[in-house]
Amino acid sequence: MSNYKSIIEQYEVDVYPRRDIVIVKGKGARLWDENGKEFIDMASGISVANIGHANDKLVEAISNQAATLITCANTFYNDTKAKFLEKLFSITPRNLTKAFLTNSGTEAIEAAIKFARLNTKKSKFIAAMKGFHGRTYGALSATFKKEYREGFEPLVPGFSFVPFNNFEKLAEAVDSDTAGIILEIVQGEGGINLGQKEYFEKVRKLCDENGILLIIDEIQTGFCRTGKMFAIEHVGIEADMMTIAKSMAGGFPMGALLCSEKIKVEKSKHGSTFGGNPLACAAGYASIEFMVEEKLWEQAEAKGKYFKNKLESFELSKVREIRVLGLMIGIELKDKSQPVIIELLEKGIVSLPAGTTVLRLLPPLVISYEDLDEVLKVLYEVLK
Numbered sequence: 001m002s003n004y005k006s007i008i009e010q011y012e013v014d015v016y017p018r019r020d021i022v023i024v025k026g027k028g029a030r031l032w033d034e035n036g037k038e039f040i041d042m043a044s045g046i047s048v049a050n051i052g053h054a055n056d057k058l059v060e061a062i063s064n065q066a067a068t069l070i071t072c073a074n075t076f077y078n079d080t081k082a083k084f085l086e087k088l089f090s091i092t093p094r095n096l097t098k099a100f101l102t103n104s105g106t107e108a109i110e111a112a113i114k115f116a117r118l119n120t121k122k123s124k125f126i127a128a129m130k131g132f133h134g135r136t137y138g139a140l141s142a143t144f145k146k147e148y149r150e151g152f153e154p155l156v157p158g159f160s161f162v163p164f165n166n167f168e169k170l171a172e173a174v175d176s177d178t179a180g181i182i183l184e185i186v187q188g189e190g191g192i193n194l195g196q197k198e199y200f201e202k203v204r205k206l207c208d209e210n211g212i213l214l215i216i217d218e219i220q221t222g223f224c225r226t227g228k229m230f231a232i233e234h235v236g237i238e239a240d241m242m243t244i245a246k247s248m249a250g251g252f253p254m255g256a257l258l259c260s261e262k263i264k265v266e267k268s269k270h271g272s273t274f275g276g277n278p279l280a281c282a283a284g285y286a287s288i289e290f291m292v293e294e295k296l297w298e299q300a301e302a303k304g305k306y307f308k309n310k311l312e313s314f315e316l317s318k319v320r321e322i323r324v325l326g327l328m329i330g331i332e333l334k335d336k337s338q339p340v341i342i343e344l345l346e347k348g349i350v351s352l353p354a355g356t357t358v359l360r361l362l363p364p365l366v367i368s369y370e371d372l373d374e375v376l377k378v379l380y381e382v383l384k
């Protein structure tokens, strides 16, 4: 075992199922290990590196800001934060007008839960089975998977779960104390399950009729991944709050809760030390600028269609179903996905699971067609 592996195994809390590789470098959709072996990245660090690894614009922005001002208390105004917020609200849904800036996805969900209780003076939440919203207590309480929850109880009270895309079951779960409904548009961790437009239209109406806040989690689907800047554009509804993170700042840790005019929060009721620091804001600005300049959502849509058409033209005996939206790709297998993921890695392709039987592919959106062809060739060999 290399020295790096043994050091990490010795000192890091053992929560991550590890792949047997030391990644030392990335560029675009490529990664390199300590021995110089090259990989095609079909994971993007779980939809984080949407603009590609070591993106030149991002590198320059982070370097310049690091030499100018890294940290600044949120009680002061800051030039980089102002420019970033203006940039952010040039691409987000029109009805969302304010942001609470965080360092991660789970913190954005925590803010949504707190603000929902504060604004509705109600306490309960409904989320979807197979949904994933994060690992801190509030977000974990909204997350369905038993293995993630077990051993950590008592969780935050008031959370219940209903099947995704089933409006009747959701409507039955609502009562007079329901503060919020928390949903992904496409369930990422849960297996790339695509939300239906009619479902979300009914959910929106249900929330309006019952004074419930609709919280849409776009942490994995946001920033061009699904072929739109945000996946909510596919279903054509408005969220009362929306959480974003992952690829928001090109890989630099950053998240946000976006709020509509309905949400009011008094001074000192919530806060963050690092959230919206100048370095993150500079990274976020450069990332969004790159997405817009390169029309990255169009690239995701075109490349996703190309990939899906080719994949569906193959005779793949190990595949049950293929679910694709933009470059958010789920390949449901007849058997466990883990052995396939390991085989792909041996053949130079980094991929992800989603649940036990789904192979999840989330490449950087800047990936070349040549790389997609290479991945398709290997997928055929492995899944035929």
Ligand SMILES: *Cc1c(COP(=O)(O)O)cnc(C)c1O
Binding pocket: 103, 104, 105, 106, 107, 132, 133, 134, 135, 184, 188, 189, 217, 218, 219, 220, 221, 245, 246
């Ligand atoms: C990753 C993810 C989160 C949690 O984000 P962290 O930054 O890991 O805290 C929440 N919701 C969804 C849909 C995610 O994919």
